[in-house]
Amino acid sequence: MTKYKLEYIWLDGYTPTPGLRGKTQIKEFDHFPSLEELPLWGFDGSSTEQAEGRNSDCVLKPVAVYPDPARKNGALVMCEVMMPDGVTPHPSNARATILDDEGAWFGFEQEYFFYKDGRPLGFPEHGYPAPQGPYYTGVGFKNVGDVAREIVEEHLELCLEAGINHEGINAEVAKGQWEFQIFGKGSKKAADEVWMARYLLLRLTEKYGVDIEFHCKPLGDTDWNGSGMHCNFSTKYLREVGGKEYFEALMAAFEKNLDDHIAVYGPDNHMRLTGKHETAPWNKFSYGVADRGASIRVPHSFVRNDYKGYLEDRRPNSQGDPYKIASQVLKTISEVDIKAVAAA
Known part of the structure; x- marks a missing residue:
């Protein structure tokens, strides 16, 4: 098993332009992790304009993964921001509701x-x-x-x-x-x-x-x-x-x-x-x-x-x-x- 450095990356709730955020967790895999193997992960939304301090939990849902060339055994994990249930998209989550077409x-x-x-x-x-x-x-x-x-x-x-x-x-x-x-x-x-x-x-x-x-x-x-x-x-x-x-x-x-x-x-x-x-x-x-x-x-x-x-x-x-x-x-x-x- 290899310890992988997973950089979870998401868009914060700042307006009119969201900022990029990222934090790292370490997980063991016997190969480069697939998207399906990456877990949900929480963060403090009160520090990113995505929640209040009294109810600050937000959830990161991996949606794309790339090798991280700047780190040994690293992965860049693009995430959507979800509500605490891990299912409902956060209001700041533009990706979840956009029109998409692979032919476009x-x-x-x-x-x-x-x-x-x-x-x-x-x-x-x-x-x-x-x-x-x-x-x-x-x-x-x-x-x-x-x-x-x-x-x-x-x-x-x-x-x-x-x-x-x-x-x-x-x-x-x-x-x-x-x-x-x-x-x-x-x-x-x-x-x-x-x-x-x-x-x-x-x-x-x-x-x-x-x-x-x-x-x-x-x-x-x-x-x-x-x-x-x-x-x-x-x-x-x-x-x-x-x-x-x-x-x-x-x-x-x-x-x-x-x-x-x-x-x-x-x-x-x-x-x-x-x-x-x-x-x-x-x-x-x-x-x-x-x-x-x-x-x-x-x-x-x-x-x-x-x-x-x-x-x-x-x-x-x-x-x-x-x-x-x-x-x-x-x-x-x-x-x-x-x-x-x-x-x-």
Whole structure:
């Protein structure tokens, strides 16, 4: 038998953006534990905005497990938060109630800033560095500094070793800003892996003395980009049938549901979605081929392939909850699919 270090990870009850929490327990197994073998585990919800002190018990229910590459005999255990009965989802548990479909594919582009001493990594103590331009996909010390690439490369390796479907990295438009991409089939699987990748990044930066800033517009109303989490999506129908008429009906549904999307696409999006810096205004819907200033960017390949393939919703921001984002996208698509199936 081997003693395994099980890191139980969950989302707390803070609003408008939940935080990641984790604690470790040791259990003996004669092999890497399967999800079914992992026990429920309690925690103090009064310390995570999920219960009152007089009745503080909450329960962690394992829902996904990954090897922990940073620990010998370690496992990363993604959990849902349950009420004390271990069966009823806690009100803060967004994962338990979202729409899910394994035929729906999601690719999330997670942007973020490295921060040190209260400012983006590489910014001078006073004022700003040279304007945006050379930093996006940049190389060299003057563009990316001396530690950022080391962190993102190590994070990439950790994700791959954990079995997370990490698909790429690049330096972003603003100095100190980076991006990683996660792809998954099904809302829950894709969102689980985004949250786990965020967790691994946050834990990694502890040893570098650097913080991660996920706020969508940390530099406020300045000529510096904010951070998004663009959501690339497709469904089986969109990939295999599609068609211009269906696409136009889909865009009409997205426009009709604009407010519902913005409500779950991350807090403070009005600060980021201003119509500047390759964003569409938060209160207007638009789409266009290869248009990075539209709400939804339509790839050239999608049009060439008779309106089949994937689309990119550019409105979700870097603080967004991928469970809620993916679920809202599916909810809007389902309105159109019901009509399409009925017509067929």
